[in-house]
Each structure stands twice: as structure tokens, then as C-alpha cells.
Amino acid sequence: MTTQHSTAPIRTAVTVVGLGPMGLALAATLLEQGHPTTVWNRTPEKADGLVAQGARRAATIADAVAASPVTVICLKDYEAMYETLDSASAVLAGRVLVNLSSGTPTEAREAVAWAGERKADYLDGAIMVPPPAVGHPDSVFLYSGSREVFDDHRPTLAAMGGPTYLGPDPSLAVLYNTALLDFMYASLNGFLHAAALVGTANVEVAKFAELAIGWFLPAVVGATVLAQAPQLDKGDYPGDQGTMEMNLNALEHIARTSVERNVSSDQPELMKALAERAIAEGRGGQNYLAVFELLKKPTPSS
Ligand SMILES: NC(=O)c1ccc[n+]([C@@H]2O[C@H](COP(=O)([O-])OP(=O)(O)OC[C@H]3O[C@@H](n4cnc5c(N)ncnc54)[C@H](OP(=O)(O)O)[C@@H]3O)[C@@H](O)[C@H]2O)c1
Numbered sequence: 001m002t003t004q005h006s007t008a009p010i011r012t013a014v015t016v017v018g019l020g021p022m023g024l025a026l027a028a029t030l031l032e033q034g035h036p037t038t039v040w041n042r043t044p045e046k047a048d049g050l051v052a053q054g055a056r057r058a059a060t061i062a063d064a065v066a067a068s069p070v071t072v073i074c075l076k077d078y079e080a081m082y083e084t085l086d087s088a089s090a091v092l093a094g095r096v097l098v099n100l101s102s103g104t105p106t107e108a109r110e111a112v113a114w115a116g117e118r119k120a121d122y123l124d125g126a127i128m129v130p131p132p133a134v135g136h137p138d139s140v141f142l143y144s145g146s147r148e149v150f151d152d153h154r155p156t157l158a159a160m161g162g163p164t165y166l167g168p169d170p171s172l173a174v175l176y177n178t179a180l181l182d183f184m185y186a187s188l189n190g191f192l193h194a195a196a197l198v199g200t201a202n203v204e205v206a207k208f209a210e211l212a213i214g215w216f217l218p219a220v221v222g223a224t225v226l227a228q229a230p231q232l233d234k235g236d237y238p239g240d241q242g243t244m245e246m247n248l249n250a251l252e253h254i255a256r257t258s259v260e261r262n263v264s265s266d267q268p269e270l271m272k273a274l275a276e277r278a279i280a281e282g283r284g285g286q287n288y289l290a291v292f293e294l295l296k297k298p299t300p301s302s
Contacts, residue, residue, distance in 0.1 A: 021131045124171075
């Protein structure tokens with residue numbers, strides 16, 4: 001008879017710095033998945049619940065970083081990261097820092113140089129889901145910068161969500177994050193204005209959402225973008241199925257209907273002005289997606 005010993009995989013010890021709603025979710029998930037987890041937060045009491053679940057609360061930020069080979073940083077912004085890690089400078093050498101705080105592409109590049117000066121390995125990342133979705137393999141976490149750090153620590157990164165590596169340019173994760181949020185806010189505003197318009201006829205938002213989100217968004221908006229994306233890359237905007245002039249007509253109707261129905265006309269006026277500028281640039285016979293050419297340039301000063 002043979003005896004089988006169960007050998008649970010050894011998980012990397014991780015420190016989580018920053019226990020806002022997102023940092024709390026990251027630390028709880030790492031703990032649940034068996035990573036020895038040390039936590040630090042400017043306001044230490046926020047760690048109470050995690051400590052009750054088995055996390056170790058570090059007394060200082062230097063103790064926190066020294067406790068684990070990998071430190072996940074989830075603070076308000078890069079400035080908070082510098083302020084926080086300043087007093088841990090002596091222990092940063094040889095450690096891996098995974099920064100999931102929001103910022104700008106330039107801030108991400110500067111952070112790589114900052115970590116390099118302190119001989120720490122650095123990976124920049126962005127979380128694309130809200131706290132309750134942390135830990136799910138389908139929840140996208142974007143990373144860019146050192147491929148080596150990404151590959152070496154992939155299992156730890158995968159514990160927090162589905163890791164996607166975008167490339168060696170460290171600014172890519174925050175740039176994608178900003179672009180996707182830009183898309184999200186514009187889409188939400190578009191839906192909310194449309195719901196306000198049909199709301200003037202007492203249509204319930206849930207009923208309108210069935211058609212607008214359930215069918216129109218994937219079948220018309222999404223399908224158009226997916227079909228036209230290669231032409232967007234080429235700057236080719238054939239107007240044989242509908243021209244910018246025709247779309248301006250539609251935008252005028254949206255603006256006029258908004259006024260007629262006593263709802264805000266800011267958004268349709270903005271979109272109308274963009275189509276008018278495209279026509280003034282000689283794009284009246286191209287399709288609507290030619291506004292891409294205007295959006296790729298800075299707004300002309302009036
Ligand atoms: N929540 C989300 O849905 C979500 C989704 C994706 C990405 N994110 C990103 O994740 C990061 C954290 O977000 P969050 O939702 O947890 O809340 P947050 O309000 O953006 O950040 C809160 C954390 O930052 C700390 N902090 C702020 N200023 C500080 C400073 N000057 N020095 C030291 N610590 C400082 C807070 O410490 P105290 O507790 O002491 O105040 C707390 O730990 C952000 O960059 C956010 O954009 C959040």
C-alpha cells in the first residue's frame with residue numbers, strides 16, 4: 001500500500017499596499033487563494049477585517065515591503081505611491097512592485113525610472129473591473145512593461161484576475177485603461193441621453209435598455225465598428241452606404257427633438273458640431289466614421 005501526501009502548491013507571499021475598496025478586494029482574494037498576505041494602509045484600521053481572516057498587518061511601510069518578494073500597490077494615484085514608499089526606499093532593492101493605481105501614461109513611464117533607481121523590479125497595471133469581480137479569471141487586469149516580471153509572477157497575478165500582457169511599453173496599461181474608460185463614459189452618456197429622450201413619453205429605462213443594450217448596441221453599433229475597424233486603420237471612409245451630410249441631418253433631428261422634448265441638447269450639439277467640422281474639411285461625402293480623423297487631432301482653438 002502506498003501513502004499519498006497531499007502537497008498544496010506553495011503560493012508566493014504578497015504584500016498589498018492600499019486598502020481602499022479595491023485594495024481590500026485584492027488582499028482578500030490573495031488570502032483566499034492561499035497567498036501569505038501582508039497588508040499596509042495609511043489608515044491602519046481598514047485592515048481589521050483582513051487581519052481577522054489571517055492577513056498580517058505591517059507596522060510600517062518598510063516592514064510591509066520587506067515581508068514579501070512581491071508588493072501590489074493599489075493607491076489613489078502615483079503621487080500617493082511615491083509619498084507612501086518614500087520611507088521604504090532602503091528595502092526596495094530586489095523586490096517586485098506591481099502598481100495597479102490609476103494614472104497617466106507619462107506617470108507610468110516615470111515610475112519605471114523611479115523603481116529602477118531603487119533597484120526594484122516594476123510592472124505597471126490597470127484593473128478593468130469593480131471590486132466584487134476581483135479574483136474571477138474572466139476579470140481583465142492589464143499589464144505592460146517588463147515581460148520578465150510578468151512571466152515570473154503570472155500565477156500570483158492570475159490569483160487577482162485574468163492577466164493580459166499588452167507589451168513592453170510601460171505606459172500601455174494605463175493608456176488602454178484611460179481609453180476604455182473614455183469609451184465607457186461616452187457610451188453611458190449616450191445611453192442616458194437616449195433614455196431621457198424616450199422618457200419624455202414615459203418609457204421605462206429598463207424597457208428601453210432591452211432594445212438599446214440588448215439589441216442595438218451589439219447588432220448595430222458594435223457590428224459597424226467591428227466591420228469598419230480595418231478601414232479606420234487605413235483612413236478609408238467610403239460614403240456609398242451613407243454620407244456625413246446624411247448623418248448631420250440625423251444629428252440635427254436629435255438636437256431639435258431634444259429641444260422639442262425639453263431635455264438637454266449639449267451632447268447632440270457637440271456631435272453635430274463635429275460633423276459640421278468634418279464637412280467643412282471636405283468630408284461631406286465620406287461616411288460618419290471619418291470624424292475619427294478630427295478626433296485624432298487636437299481641438300482647434302476657436
Ligand atoms: N474601486 C474601483 O471600482 C476601481 C476599479 C478599477 C481601478 N481602481 C483603481 O484602484 C485604485 C484604488 O482605488 P480604490 O477604489 O481602492 O480607492 P481610492 O479612493 O482611489 O484609493 C484609496 C486608497 O488610497 C490611499 N491613499 C489616498 N491618498 C493617499 C496618500 N496621499 N498617501 C497614502 N495613501 C493614500 C487610501 O488610504 P486611506 O485608506 O488611508 O485613505 C486608500 O488606501 C485607484 O487608482 C483606482 O482608480 C478602482
